[in-house]
Amino acid sequence: MSRSPATFAKPTSAEIDVLQALWETGPASVKVVHQTMSANRPDLTYANVLRLMQIMHAKGLLARDESERSHVYAPAQSQKSMQASLLEDLISKAFAGSGKALVLAALRGRHVSKQERAEIEDLLRGDSK
Secondary structure, three states: OEEOOOOOOOOOHHHHHHHHHHHHHOOEOHHHHHHHHHOOOOOOOHHHHHHHHHHHHHHOOEEEEOOOOOOEEEEOOOHHHHHHHHHHHHHHHHOOOOHHHHHHHHHOOOOOOHHHHHHHHHHHHOOOO
16 A cells, blocks of 8 residues: 655544544445445535545555555554544643543543443553453
């Protein structure tokens, strides 16, 4: 898969939707990504998805395999890596670098199930798998 030489840019909301579709399906053509995304957004056109994916490739967010007639795209970063990068940026910009402030804001006013609470406690104790 070829990748644009551009450095990784932060994806827009629409670009994150494309990445989510690709993380779900694996490497795919524009047609498959369009079909996947259309399930939740029937107003989305093939042309919009194609253009968005071309822009994402140019930005370095997607790798593209041009060996077949229909180009196959894949995320240039894993979902976990992208989430970590976006989270680090959010913590830095919105929470003055404080992970604690982010966690407190996320939990404040939100119901946390017993299972979620147990998972959080395990993580804090270092018991995560």
